[in-house]
Amino acid sequence: MLTEPAVDVRRPVAPVPETYRQTVARLQAAQKPVGRGAPAYSVHVNRRLGRFIAAAAFRFGLTPNQVTALSAALTFAAILLLALVPPTFWLGLAVTVLLAAGYAFDSADGQVARLRGGGSAAGEWLDHVIDAVKTSALHGAVLLLAYRFLVPADQRAWLLVPIGFMIVAAVSFAVFLLNDLLRAARARTTTATAIRTGSTPLRSLLGLPTDYGLLIYVFLLLGAPGAFVIAYTLLLAAHTGYLVLALPKWFRDMKAIEPAAS
Template sequence: MSRLTTAQARHALASAQKSGAGVPAYLRWVNRPLGGQVAVIAAAWGWSPNGVTALSATFGALGVGVLAGVTAWWAGPVAAVLLLLGYILDSADGQLARIQRRGGPAGEWLDHVVDGIRAPLVHIAIAIHLLRTDAALWLVLMAALFSALVSAWFLSQLLAEKLLPKQPRDASDASAGILTSFVKQPHDTSTTYLALVFLGLPLVFAVLYTALFAWHVLMFSGSLRRKYVQLAAL
């Protein structure tokens, strides 16, 4: 595909941008806008969406590698930066596909595969880091359980989207959309990445990580019940 000018790319993105209603706060107001800027640059440079996805996966792999392989205090902050950069690129690939009108099942599938691998690997890497730094065994086990939980939630959401009828979005109540964005924020992967900044402070990280795990357990339990009731009613 021929390269677009920056102005053309911005115009194409503005006319094909997704609604942010109900999306977690960081994703809505930080990650998507930054991903859009990257997508515009990528379009001007002639990059492909799959190439951006591959770059996102590379940053994610580097972040996971730092977490699992480095025990120094700076491992958490560096891993957080790498994972957040990967997250920006994860948002950019879809926006680039819309700019270039190259979206399709293959690209969406690849994007979901990368997400499905990266999410549990982050918690497995956290478990390895905690084990190597002589953290409490219960915290290590919780990180391992966290990896299974995020995988199960990811699969549950994908299957529900496939099996349940499409529901139109109601964007009439902007304030409710804003509230929902903040309520959903702990579920966004950026919250886990930002918590890694405190990995070198064991007590602070343990409190934050435990609270995040407890929130996921409660919300996932409610989500499972809600989806089962919806599916059973079909």
């Protein structure tokens, strides 16, 4: 007697959900290369914090732009506190925690985009615009803090320090973006290698004066205004010195890729 073939009526086995640890590992494997001279805190601390945040944000279904918005909210909350509240230890702690958290979320938004299969031009534009605003606004808040609470009337010349820091930080940010933009453009239009990646501990340490992470922790000194003024001034001097030394080198780099483009 003929019999009907046995039919497997079991439902297809659903894939096992990815764990948080597996998401972190997948993100680490897809991490973009470290830029040459990338400063130490940004590479070894902030990027790792951003990875943990990105994995959690991805699992909660947040988009890269939502993570960028959270970063902006944390950062600008710190900037408002800095501009409006008299300096104390607790203000310095609150500002440092908010800025550090905002910086970690700033690292996370691009990593969320990679987990979701790639970012968008609009998302990258939004991220850079917020970075540009906070770069100047943070030092503007220091200027207001100093004018209202820190600097006596007979020492108002020190107010030139946050103004100078605002200028140096804005120029540095613009030049970093321009360097990456021009190198990437030359790499797309020529067969020459226009982008060099990879960093070393020495390069990371040399880039420390430009590290936004270092600036963040200077605000822990707000409970001791004299120490804060000295540390902030020294950081401006280091940041300015690095920029002055780096500009001729970056100009030579641009000239070096020009023959390949032509």
